[in-house]
Amino acid sequence: MDSARAVLRSIMQPCGEMALALIDHYRHDPRVDTNRIYVVGFSMGASTVTNVISRHPEWFAAAISISGIPQFDQLDRLQKFPLMLIHGNADNENPIDSDRRFFREISQKKSAKTSLIEYNGLGHNEMQQEIVTRTNWAEWLFGQVNKSISE
Numbered sequence: 001m002d003s004a005r006a007v008l009r010s011i012m013q014p015c016g017e018m019a020l021a022l023i024d025h026y027r028h029d030p031r032v033d034t035n036r037i038y039v040v041g042f043s044m045g046a047s048t049v050t051n052v053i054s055r056h057p058e059w060f061a062a063a064i065s066i067s068g069i070p071q072f073d074q075l076d077r078l079q080k081f082p083l084m085l086i087h088g089n090a091d092n093e094n095p096i097d098s099d100r101r102f103f104r105e106i107s108q109k110k111s112a113k114t115s116l117i118e119y120n121g122l123g124h125n126e127m128q129q130e131i132v133t134r135t136n137w138a139e140w141l142f143g144q145v146n147k148s149i150s151e
Contacts, residue, residue: 002072007098010047010069012055020052027059035146040064040137042128043094047071050083050102057081062144064137067127069094070102079109082144086131088122 002009026032037060041049046068053063054074062082070085085103087096096118103116122130131137 002098005072005101007101008069008095009098010051010071012051012071013048016048016051016055019048020055023052023059024056034059036061036142036144037146038062038064038141038144040066040141041068042066042131043068043124047094050078053081053083054078058146061146062141064141065099066131067091067094067124069098072102072105075102075106075109078114079106080111080113083114084137084140085114085116086119086127086137087116088119088124088127088130090121091124091127093124 001007023037027034027037039049039052039060040063041047043066046065047070049063049065049068050071053060054071054077057077062084064084064086066086067088085099087099089096099116103114106112106114119127119130
């Protein structure tokens with residue numbers, strides 16, 4: 001719980017550190033297009049999304065967090081990072097309040113590139129089925145290129 005904000009927050013777990021180590025390994029493979037490394041997660045995986053991009057936003061072109069709990073302590077680092085938050089407002093497992101607060105705070109930053117897509121009446125598990133048909137997430141995601149590396 002983030003007591004100052006009165007919402008849930010996520011904290012990097014060992015699995016996130018392992019994922020970063022794996023990504024770092026493959027970033028050095030010449031067959032990997034380092035301008036197009038993406039991270040997408042649902043639920044606990046979505047919470048891990050904000051954890052890993054907070055550590056190394058320069059490694060990724062974009063990220064999508066679906067029904068997750070964000071990390072709040074790196075808002076300045078993420079203000080220019082292309083991040084899509086997707087959440088159902090009937091989610092009782094990971095309440096949407098944390099994503100709403102994250103979006104509100106990061107949107108106040110100059111040049112913020114975070115978007116929030118909120119689905120009315122959808123709960124946590126319903127998002128898995130609906131996300132495929134209701135959101136143009138793939139088109140948006142694969143349209144992002146990591147310009148900090150390519151420039």
